[in-house]
Amino acid sequence: MQKDQLFTRRRLLLAGAGAAVVGAAGTAGVLMPGAGTEAAGPAPPAAGGLAAGRPLEPAAYRLRPLTGYGSPRSVPRRTRVRSAPLLRVSGRGRTMVLTFDDGPDPRYTPDILDTLAAYDVRAMFFVCGEMASYHKSLLARMSDEGHVVGNHTWSHPLLTTLSRSGIRSEMERTSDVIEDGYGERPQWFRAPYGAWNRAAFRLGAELGMEPLAWTVDTLDWTRPGTRAIVDRVKDGAAPGVVVLSHDAGGERSQSVRALREYLPGLLDSGYRVTVPRRPYT
Numbered sequence: 418m419q420k421d422q423l424f425t426r427r428r429l430l431l432a433g434a435g436a437a438v439v440g441a442a443g444t445a446g447v448l449m450p451g452a453g454t455e456a457a458g459p460a461p462p463a464a465g466g467l468a469a470g471r472p473l474e475p476a477a478y479r480l481r482p483l484t485g486y487g488s489p490r491s492v493p494r495r496t497r498v499r500s501a502p503l504l505r506v507s508g509r510g511r512t513m514v515l516t517f518d519d520g521p522d523p524r525y526t527p528d529i530l531d532t533l534a535a536y537d538v539r540a541m542f543f544v545c546g547e548m549a550s551y552h553k554s555l556l557a558r559m560s561d562e563g564h565v566v567g568n569h570t571w572s573h574p575l576l577t578t579l580s581r582s583g584i585r586s587e588m589e590r591t592s593d594v595i596e597d598g599y600g601e602r603p604q605w606f607r608a609p610y611g612a613w614n615r616a617a618f619r620l621g622a623e624l625g626m627e628p629l630a631w632t633v634d635t636l637d638w639t640r641p642g643t644r645a646i647v648d649r650v651k652d653g654a655a656p657g658v659v660v661l662s663h664d665a666g667g668e669r670s671q672s673v674r675a676l677r678e679y680l681p682g683l684l685d686s687g688y689r690v691t692v693p694r695r696p697y698t
């Protein structure tokens with residue numbers, strides 16, 4: 418059963434390979450070292466925890482009560498409502514997270530996936546539901562290759578201009594499409610333009626998603642040249658950094674080429690490029 422396989426693989430990924438996220442009471446995209454460190458949460462379950470029990474469809478799994486089968490850690494808890502997005506990750510050693518927004522776009526996303534696969538690296542893709550609805554096979558590939566897909570709204574609006582029901586619709590429809598193409602609902606959310614408000618935080622939490630912003634903005638969407646993008650990543654590289662780039666939303670060949678250059682550079686410098694695990698705090 419493919420869904421079970423995906424789910425098991427992803428459980429292993431989340432349990433074994435991820436980094437914890439760190440929040441800060443600041444503005445999206447602003448690095449505030451040392452502020453608001455987020456606890457990593459309880460230890461992840463043993464990798465065999467799920468396999469040892471009965472296999473469950475993801476949907477059924479989410480409906481498990483807090484008491485009963487397996488360890489409490491294996492049941493997603495209610496997501497707390499934050500007042501600021503998470504800006505960086507914590508982890509052992511030099512951990513970094515690469516994120517790609519606004520896709521998927523068949524002109525650029527496959528190239529980015531090829532590069533990540535060549536270096537056996539996992540990344541995050543904050544997809545827009547509208548794009549994802551046209552390119553579900555790319556979501557399936559992201560799942561197969563161990564990447565994390567987050568919710569970046571349906572049509573990339575400025576959420577602060579929308580009603581609460583408008584925000585809900587943007588988020589909910591996107592989570593539905595992601596579940597369909599990726600195999601499970603997203604656990605991460607990123608507001609377009611980094612423009613968050615209380616309703617976005619509350620609705621995101623209601624949908625089980627943590628808000629993730631970024632530490633280093635490559636400004637790749639301005640098409641500053643491949644070299645400039647590479648330099649921004651290299652100059653911004655530091656333990657815990659979350660990098661923002663784009664695999665869609667315009668002409669992104671510079672972003673594609675830059676990744677081919679800075680990714681081996683980061684790995685040569687000793688960085689572990691990975692995806693965050695949910696803290697379940």
Ligand SMILES: [Zn+2]
Binds near residue numbers: 573610
């Ligand atoms: Zn965006």
